[in-house]
Amino acid sequence: MTSSPVDPSSGAAATATERIRNVALIGHNGAGKTTLAECLLVKAGALKRGGRVEDGTTACDSEPEEVKRRQSLSLAVVPFEWKGHRVNLIDAPGYADFTAEAESALDVADLAVLVVSAVEGVEAQTETLWRLAAERDLPRVVFVNKLDRDHASFDRTVQQLKDRLGAGFEVLELPLGEEQTFHGVADLLTESAFVYDSGSRETAAIPDELVEREHLEHDHLVEDIVSGDDQMLERFLDGDIPTATELERTLAQEVDLDLVFPVLCGSATKGVAVDLLADFLVDVGPAPTDRPGRTVEAGDNVVEVLPDASGPPLALVFKTIADPFVGQLSLFRVLSGTIRGDDRLTNSRSGVEERLHGLFRPFGKEQHPVDALVAGDIGAVAKLSNTRTGDTLTPKGKPVRVPKRAEAAPAYQIAIVARTQSDEDKLSTALGRLLEEDPSLSVIHAEQTHQTLLGGAGDAHLQVALERLARKFGVEVGTEPVKIPYLETIAGAATAEGRYKKQSGGHGQFGVATVEVEALPRGAGFEFVDQIVGGAIPRQFIPAVEKGIVEAMTTGGLKGFPVVDVRVRCVDGKHHAVDSSEMSFKMAGSLGFKEALAKAGTLVLEPISHVLVRVPTDLQGDVLGDVNARRGRVQGTESLGDGTSQISALVPDAELQRYALDLRSMSHGRGWFTRNHDHYDVMPAPLASKLGEASAG
Numbered sequence: 001m002t003s004s005p006v007d008p009s010s011g012a013a014a015t016a017t018e019r020i021r022n023v024a025l026i027g028h029n030g031a032g033k034t035t036l037a038e039c040l041l042v043k044a045g046a047l048k049r050g051g052r053v054e055d056g057t058t059a060c061d062s063e064p065e066e067v068k069r070r071q072s073l074s075l076a077v078v079p080f081e082w083k084g085h086r087v088n089l090i091d092a093p094g095y096a097d098f099t100a101e102a103e104s105a106l107d108v109a110d111l112a113v114l115v116v117s118a119v120e121g122v123e124a125q126t127e128t129l130w131r132l133a134a135e136r137d138l139p140r141v142v143f144v145n146k147l148d149r150d151h152a153s154f155d156r157t158v159q160q161l162k163d164r165l166g167a168g169f170e171v172l173e174l175p176l177g178e179e180q181t182f183h184g185v186a187d188l189l190t191e192s193a194f195v196y197d198s199g200s201r202e203t204a205a206i207p208d209e210l211v212e213r214e215h216l217e218h219d220h221l222v223e224d225i226v227s228g229d230d231q232m233l234e235r236f237l238d239g240d241i242p243t244a245t246e247l248e249r250t251l252a253q254e255v256d257l258d259l260v261f262p263v264l265c266g267s268a269t270k271g272v273a274v275d276l277l278a279d280f281l282v283d284v285g286p287a288p289t290d291r292p293g294r295t296v297e298a299g300d301n302v303v304e305v306l307p308d309a310s311g312p313p314l315a316l317v318f319k320t321i322a323d324p325f326v327g328q329l330s331l332f333r334v335l336s337g338t339i340r341g342d343d344r345l346t347n348s349r350s351g352v353e354e355r356l357h358g359l360f361r362p363f364g365k366e367q368h369p370v371d372a373l374v375a376g377d378i379g380a381v382a383k384l385s386n387t388r389t390g391d392t393l394t395p396k397g398k399p400v401r402v403p404k405r406a407e408a409a410p411a412y413q414i415a416i417v418a419r420t421q422s423d424e425d426k427l428s429t430a431l432g433r434l435l436e437e438d439p440s441l442s443v444i445h446a447e448q449t450h451q452t453l454l455g456g457a458g459d460a461h462l463q464v465a466l467e468r469l470a471r472k473f474g475v476e477v478g479t480e481p482v483k484i485p486y487l488e489t490i491a492g493a494a495t496a497e498g499r500y501k502k503q504s505g506g507h508g509q510f511g512v513a514t515v516e517v518e519a520l521p522r523g524a525g526f527e528f529v530d531q532i533v534g535g536a537i538p539r540q541f542i543p544a545v546e547k548g549i550v551e552a553m554t555t556g557g558l559k560g561f562p563v564v565d566v567r568v569r570c571v572d573g574k575h576h577a578v579d580s581s582e583m584s585f586k587m588a589g590s591l592g593f594k595e596a597l598a599k600a601g602t603l604v605l606e607p608i609s610h611v612l613v614r615v616p617t618d619l620q621g622d623v624l625g626d627v628n629a630r631r632g633r634v635q636g637t638e639s640l641g642d643g644t645s646q647i648s649a650l651v652p653d654a655e656l657q658r659y660a661l662d663l664r665s666m667s668h669g670r671g672w673f674t675r676n677h678d679h680y681d682v683m684p685a686p687l688a689s690k691l692g693e694a695s696a697g
Helices: 033-044 064-069 096-108 124-135 154-165 208-226 230-237 244-256 274-283 421-437 459-473 539-555 582-600 617-629 659-666 685-689
Strands: 020-026 076-082 085-091 111-117 140-145 169-171 173-176 184-187 192-195 202-204 261-265 294-298 301-305 314-323 327-336 338-340 344-347 353-355 359-363 366-370 372-374 378-382 392-394 412-418 442-446 451-456 477-480 487-490 494-502 509-519 526-530 566-574 602-616 633-639 644-652 672-682
Touching: 020 033, 020 096, 020 124, 020 274, 033 076, 033 085, 033 274, 064 459, 076 274, 076 359, 085 096, 085 274, 096 124, 096 314, 096 459, 111 124, 111 154, 111 274, 124 140, 124 154, 140 154, 154 169, 154 261, 169 208, 173 208, 173 261, 208 230, 208 244, 244 261, 261 274, 314 421, 314 459, 327 359, 359 372, 366 378, 412 421, 412 459, 421 442, 421 451, 421 459, 451 459, 459 477, 487 509, 487 582, 494 582, 509 539, 509 582, 526 539, 539 566, 539 582, 566 582, 602 617, 602 659, 617 633, 617 644, 617 659, 644 672, 659 672
Parallel strands: 020 085, 020 111, 111 140, 140 261, 169 261, 526 566
Antiparallel strands: 076 085, 173 184, 184 192, 192 202, 294 301, 314 327, 314 392, 327 378, 338 372, 344 353, 344 392, 359 366, 359 378, 412 451, 412 477, 442 451, 487 602, 494 509, 509 566, 602 644, 602 672, 633 644
């Protein structure tokens, strides 16, 4: 059974901004987000029948990599019509490696629906995505899913929400039945019961065993809602009980202000109460006009842009897709004005004018042509050659731009190698296009180790990237261990003579340079001091001595790593009136420097990163122990007040190569970290000795 849109050309007419709802579905992997999206589309008539996540026939998960793994890896936009409103549903991945995709969804949503499994409850990525939505002051609602499954518990899940995510949760529905007997919900606002025994919604009486609890929960809900509105509270205290419509209107205001987080429930698999969620999205969920305007930069000034359909056209590109049929596809949200096909807008980053050759409304992997898109709506356009994710499209002469969200530094890296010369020729271009599609990836060409490093959030993220590199761009690569960019410095002071003498018919080569070498403070680099007197080395040849030393430093010390933090004094030498040359003194400088290193010995310097690790406080001890075992130096710990702690430490890069994977395992997915290069430090001699004679190249 495959997903099948009802009308591929639907949506040609623009919908008023007030009747648009932009909703991000977020939650831990496996909570049922994609199945919920599929059910909403079927209920709304946007699909004739639903597909299955298991066989890759859903509207949202269509990429081969998603079908293979049976999970969402990229955000997908699937709009549907409900009660005269357009709901742009953005299904976001729930796997930690693809958090950046979820962030892109949150960046353009006006409401986040947190989907939580009633079986597994609040999981690691549930907490992460809730925090990311909170950082954006985004209104949120919870849908407790899978209530028809064995071991499902609504009450347990709600308690976990309160314990792990904080206050503000308001239960709006109670389940009717448990596990296999779950068949409906009791609506606390209207005090009505809805059952789905026949597959569609039917009104029923609240079961006797639930009546008392329902009344208590209803009264509690009413009190909480009216307490957020002074006028309504005064009426309530005078005995005037608000109607369900009035309560719903006040609830919508409180949701928009992040004061209340409603909790709904149901089963996406059986379709129980999913239509009630759709009702909630349009009746209570905020329209773009209910939300604060978007802050944009206009030169040195910061201004607020309101979602006014009659204003100047302004759009934010939040996702780029390399489509094999239409080329590059740019998904965007209209921030202001009305955008029409063949409009010409300017990319405020590049300054290039882009012609919108045709507008589309994305529907998963499909694109449906539209004539216009108004402020607040989401659309797509193909073949914008100079536009990438995060860019702002503006009218000519009005170069405003939305501040770009900073991408997290890659937590995990692999070194990639092209399999054939043909792959090598195409690799650079293909990697560039891959980064356009997924800016959370990084590509670094490490000069010292001569490796191409592909970085991302974790192993799965990078494996998917390599699969897409092969499938979409026809480039096959292998992987190899990432080399650590070690350095060397001299262990003490030494004096040595470099002598280069060569005789072969005609003019020979002769040069002697005596050098004194000593260590400089860490990070000082290189210093060359000319102390030649009496013309022992002619002035014109002294730069050649320095050049030979610099080349020897680059070639490597006793273990083959580049040499740094040394001072070299050229104190004496000898020359020949005929046979001396720049080359002979360059060789003399190089030989003298290498001899000095051999006499004094070298120390291996290893890169040290500053690491910030955020974990649940109850796991802090385990993580601290692990950091110490990695030769880390803990700088401090801090309680963040939300049940988590932050650990600051300096850790050698060699101990961090698999840290993203190890921390995730150790913290059950609830820990994350950032790292930045801090300095180089001496590697312990026993470890340095194991490196052997190795060339960093």
